[in-house]
Amino acid sequence: MANIIKLQTVEGQPIEIVDEIIGSGGMKDVYFSPDKSYVVGFFREEQDAQTKDRLLMITGRYRQSLFENAGGDYWKNLFCWPSAVVEFNGRIGVVAPTYQRHFFFEFGSRNDDFLGIKGREKEGKWFASANNQNRFLDPRERGDWRKYLKICILIARAVKRMHAAGLAHSDLSYKNVLVDPTDGRACIIDIDGLVVPGKYPPDVVGTPDFIAPEVVMTCHLGKEDPKRKLPSIATDRHALAVLIYMYLFYRHPLRGDKVHDADPQIDETLSMGEKALFVEHPSDTSNRIRAKNIKPSELPWKDTAKIPYTVSGPYLTPLFDRAFMQGLHKPSERPTADEWENALVKTVDLIQPCQNPNCSQAWYVFDNTTAPRCPFCETPYRGSLPVLNLYSARREGQFTPDNHRLMVYTNQSLFPWHVNRNIFPNERLAPELRKRVGYFVWHNEAWWLVNENLPELTEISGETKHPIPIGMAAPLMDGGTLLFSPQEGGRLAVIQMVEGH
Amino acid sequence: MTTRRLPVYILLDTSGSMRGEPIHAVNVGMQSMLSALRQDPYALESVHLSVITFDIEAKELFPLTPLEQVRLPEIAVPGSGATFLGAALELLIDRVDRDVILGSPDRKGDWRPLLFIMTDGSPSDLQCYREMIAKVKQRHFGNIVACAAGQKAKEALLKELTPTVVSLDTTDIASFAQFFKWVSASVATGSSSAGVASPTSLPPPPPEVQVVI
Known part of the structure; x- marks a missing residue:
């Protein structure tokens, strides 16, 4: 003892x-x-x-x-x-x-935990790798795509909070963020490396895979050299984007097959630094992950043609563009943690449950531009699906689009933040605004919105306004319009019916 | 993308003097090192391991193998015998040249290999040993660590090969356990935070091991 x-x-x-x-x-x-x-x-x-x-x-x-x-x-x-x-x-x-109990493996690895990791910390690297996911982890530890969205929201929110206080984590990585995909939780650890820009300089440069290109490029310079770039809020933003990409796609955004030098160390420094290039860059394809180099256990994730980053939908795609193209070598262009949080939260409104009960990801972003199907298991969407396009009044009676959609599925909830554009779901939201105000259901061959707590819900058809009292349900029909609330910031939903196969 | 492999070579002394507790301690230490590495998600993805033993001859116990597929056989010690470390290095060079993938315009190469050597004596084939040192140095190892176990190990000779020589006072289970723990920690550092000052430093040796300065 x-x-x-x-x-x-x-x-x-x-x-x-x-x-x-x-x-x-x-x-x-x-x-x-x-x-x-x-x-x-x-x-x-x-x-x-x-x-x-x-x-x-x-x-x-x-x-x-x-x-x-x-x-x-x-x-x-x-x-x-x-x-x-x-x-x-x-x-x-x-x-x-x-660390809280749920950040330790309950089941660990496959085959009765043949690796012996039960009870050990859920280090993010176990999950941010297709090979580790497919070959080693017990399926009960893996979680689904909606859980990873939640994990990303929590990480973005936590980083946003630090940055709002003027602090940079300086070493964000899957080592320093514990995740629990079984329940969609995340926790930032190793906070003692915090950097206060202009006050306390960093003492680490970061963890490989997450170090921003400008830091990698200037690593050889002395600590006092004015050209040396050290971890900061801007480099945290790079690390955050890499983390989000890795948790959603189980691959690294810059680790492709372009070789810059025969020496592995020099090649590494160039491909993470000066020559860093997004593996999915639309016009420069030189760093693509080549099919012949992919192990079977890394599929389908490393096949970027099959699961391109654009499956993350219309809110996240432009942020990935900025993080890994415009902002990769220009730190000021990188999306902020706040932008990530917003886009991730809105993306939750676009996801659909996969109709294949055995789909490992269970959820996906519904894309109504092409034949809708789950990008992970390729199961097509069958049936009709109401899409609610949300508008809000900036001036009395004039509704303008919010660039916010809600894809409906059975038993989906309608929340106060859908009803009013001035409400945003985050840590500051009052408890009474966290409860749902209605839900959607497919019943007797029709879609309905059941009003649980929308005192002024109104169905609008041309000039006629038809109130839907609490306890009643409004039918969802193509071209139909529902006014959720006439209050300041209250939203109007225009319904669009999408037909699957 | 081909995930870059990290080749790790371990050279183990199986000369006569390792009989009994020392070789038992090595077996136990190797086994726990392997379990520890398998619990590291970074190592699992990249580490490929090979073990070469040396006594009167050098033998490849198993060639470069992905960590998850390594089955560790019991390492035995022959009746008696010399310590042909030079022959072991010769075999190592042959295997490195054959197995380590170099980067080409078409394919990402392996990480620079790591080499760990454990001996409780001194090379019986001294001339060969010295010839091989020069050749080893041309192979660009990422790191070479030699471990001088017990009182008879000759640190000075090992220092001709690498500046990093750790010495263990005894050759029992406790000291080998510490050494192998350190080896697995060194292998896993690729995934941990790098300091501003020294980005490629090894983790500090465990308290029972002294680094010869």
């Missing part, structure tokens, strides 16, 4: 650790508390005064501004935020909560 060491935080709070390393990262050795409710990570190398100062800010002021304001509890699930700093034998340690 290892010894228990009693320590005090810099602030004077007592803490205890079991004297046995439970894990080692790039910079720290980690120890459990006796009750395993928190961990302490000690830096192996001596840290300068600035690092200590920064850690005290992270565990102090930044922590308070995030968690001690209204809605602070929401963030406790999204961040594993360090709570205190300790000093012991000349080394600095950071106290942080233990």
Whole structure:
């Protein structure tokens, strides 16, 4: 039995650790508390005064501004935020909560967990790889496409929150974001590397796969060289885009088959840095993933012709364009975390359940421009599907399109944020606005919207207005119009019926 | 895309002096290293492993094999015998030239291979050993780590091959366990955060191992 060491935080709070390393990262050795409710990570190398100062800010002021304001509890699930700093034998340690239970594998790998990963952390790399998904993970750990959308929303929201506070994570990667695809959860860890631009410089350059091209390109320069680019909010945006791409498509956006140099290290530096090129670039196809180099276990994901990034729909596609084309070498063009969050949230309104009960992804973005089908298992959509095009009044009586659609499926919910454009679903939303106000159902060969809590729902047909009271249902018909609410920001839905095969 | 392979070669001393507890400790250590690597999603995707043993002759225990397919046979020690480390390096060079894929305009090459050598003595074929050192250096290994196990291991000779020599005071299970743990951590560093100052540094050795400076 290892010894228990009693320590005090810099602030004077007592803490205890079991004297046995439970894990080692790039910079720290980690120890459990006796009750395993928190961990302490000690830096192996001596840290300068600035690092200590920064850690005290992270565990102090930044922590308070995030968690001690209204809605602070929401963030406790999204961040594993360090709570205190300790000093012991000349080394600095950071106290942080233990990861929540759902971030440890319940089933682990296939064949009765032949890899022995049950109980271990759900590091993102297990999920962001087609090979790991197909060959190793127990199907019960894998989750479906809607869960990954949710995971991406949570990551984007968490990063948005940090950036809003002026902080850069500086080392976002699948190592530092735990995910739980069985329930659609995510948590950002290793926050002690936080960078405050202009105040605390970063001490890591990031994790391979996620380091922005400008950082890779200038890695050989000295830390003080003015041309050296170090992690910042702009490089976080690159890492965030890579994470989202990898969780939605299980492949890396820049790892194609273009070879820049016979030496692997030089080739790596060029293909992640100066010569970085999107594998799905529409006009420059030189970095495509070549079919002959794809392992069977990586299909269909690495076949970009079969599952192009555009299957993510009309809101996410332009953001990927900006992240991996216009903004790849021009950091100011990269989408912000806020833009990702918005586009991801709107994309949830476009998804349909796959009609194939065995589809591994179960959900997909419905595309009514071509014969609609699930891009993952190719099952066509059968039946009629109402699409609600949403409009809102910027001026009294004049409705303009919101570039927001809602694809209807049975038992889908209508929420306050569909009803009013001034309501956005995020951590600040009041509890009473999180409840659904109606739902859709296919019944007796017709589609209906059942009104549960829309006091002023009105069916409009030409000049006639027909109120639909709470408890009643409105039929959905091609060309029909429903006014959800006449209030400020209230929306009008124009119904379009799409016929499947 | 071909996921770049990371070739990892392990050269193990099976000379007579390894009989008994030392070779048992090596077997246990290799087994747990393999399990640890298989629990690393990055290693699973990239690491290809080969083991060469050396005593009176050098033998390829198994050629470069994807991590998930490696079946580790029990490593045995012959009756008695010399420590032909030079012959082992010669075999290694032959295998590296044959198996490691170099980048071409058409195909991404492998990562630079990693080499780990464990010995409890000193090369019996010293002349061959020194000739091979020069050839090993032309092969552009990503990293070479030599482990001098026990009191009789000659660190100085190993330092002619690589500046990174770790020494284990004893050849028991506990010290080998620490060494193999360190090997798997070094192999897995490719996926962890890189520091601003030294982007390719190894994780620090475990407390029981001393790095010879």
